[in-house]
Amino acid sequence: MTKLHTSVAALQLVEKGLVTVDEDVSRLLPSFAEKEILTGFGDDGAPSTRKRKNPITLRLLLTHSAGAGYDFMSGDLAKVSKLRGPPKNPGTIDDAFDLPLLYEPGEAYAYSSSIDRVGQVIEKLTGQKLEDYMRQNIWEPLGMENTTFFVDNHPEIKARRVPMAFRADPSQPVVENADRKTFTTGLKEAFGGQGLLSSIKDYIKILHSLLVDDEKLLKKETAAALFQPQLTPASKASLLEQMKNPEWAVGDWPLTNEYDWGLGGILVDGDKHPYRKRGALLWGGAANLTWFIDRTAGVCGTFGTQVMPPSDPQVRPIFKAFEEETYRRAGKL
Structure with missing residues (x-):
């Protein structure tokens, strides 16, 4: 993520x-x-x-x-x-x-x-490496001590790294395989779109900061753009066509036909969803991880596994159950 x-x-x-x-x-x-x-x-x-x-x-x-x-x-x-x-x-x-x-x-x-x-x-x-910039401007301000692109440079983090697990058959259990290649294997530089290693406890800090709009990361007017529709009409039509197949992306994607893209993730762009509010921002990660920030409902959350391939059919229903329970406990259902 x-x-x-x-x-x-x-x-x-x-x-x-x-x-x-x-x-x-x-x-x-x-x-x-x-x-x-x-x-x-x-x-x-x-x-x-x-x-x-x-x-x-x-x-x-x-x-x-x-x-x-x-x-x-x-x-x-x-x-x-x-x-x-x-x-x-x-x-x-x-x-x-x-x-x-x-x-x-x-x-x-x-x-x-x-x-x-x-x-x-x-x-x-x-003029900085992406790792150094993020550490100074995102991770340290939020107290994220277990986040890095280069785990080999941080033995205290590497010692607690969870092996990736793989499910070859949807009906079979996952099998851990620390030697199999993943999205982080062999990277020589920080990739802005993949490869970050972190913990769920670290990751919730960036979500909560954006949820409560505490300006530790972004000014209020800048952060607001994360939660506003940004696609051109042609690009939105293209996205909505893809959303007709909800299994293409990791997460729970009801067929509401009410999606756009903010500056940080997919955006709920309507009122048909049973509990997500208009403007809720969500996305996930390949190893079957998800995150969401719903400012109107006042909730955020992140759920993670170390399971490949993406959109695992046994994990997929857990995304919905976790998110729905978060809204329930917050009294927003």
């Missing part, structure tokens, strides 16, 4: 006047800015592309509407990855996401590596 941390860090830079949410940040992302839009594949299987026309902005990056995708979620990008062959510089953002765009920025939605690019923007603008 790395992306929320990176989103908050980026908005801190907006507050400092180092960048705006709507300026073109292509100059800060040369590797990403040169990517062209995938248009298909030739008879020989080679990908065909065209040049991008629209600018790349922080708002589009933060809302997964800048054109990027993930090769494990897009068959076309998976095909490009296979054709590309082994990475030339493994463990880096530029190499891991050396893929074409799926669409013109601002004209669709695809869950993506765009927050990893936001991490690169943060490093360029601050």
Whole structure:
């Protein structure tokens, strides 16, 4: 659940006047800015592309509407990855996401590596490594002592790291396997969209800070943007189309057709949900983890496992049970 941390860090830079949410940040992302839009594949299987026309902005990056995708979620990008062959510089953002765009920025939605690019923007603008910036500006102010991208540099955290578990068959138990590759394996730099190691007790601190709006992380007017719809009409339509398959994302996603994207996660954009209020912000993580912040109801929460693959069918109903019980105990059902 790395992306929320990176989103908050980026908005801190907006507050400092180092960048705006709507300026073109292509100059800060040369590797990403040169990517062209995938248009298909030739008879020989080679990908065909065209040049991008629209600018790349922080708002589009933060809302997964800048054109990027993930090769494990897009068959076309998976095909490009296979054709590309082994990475030339493994463990880096530029190499891991050396893929074409799926669409013109601002004209669709695809869950993506765009927050990893936001991490690169943060490093360029601050002159700091993402780990160092977050430690000084997010983790230390909140007393988060068990959070890092590089657990090998923190033996006291590494000693308490829980092994990842895997479920090969939905009907079978999970099996721990500390040696199997995960999203943190082999990373040489901090990825803004994945790879953060933390504890549930640490993670709730960032959620609670944003819930009560204590301004330890963001000014009130900046934090408010996290909880406001940000997608263009075309991008929202694209997101809603994906939400027709609620199993594509980790979490509990009723078919309300009332979703948008804030600057830090998916946003409830209506009143049909039985207990989530309009403006509630939510998302999760690949190892079957979720978080939510509902300012109107006055609740936040985070639930975690160390289970792969994402959207495990045995864990999925627990997300709903945990969240619903949180609202119940708060007297908001």
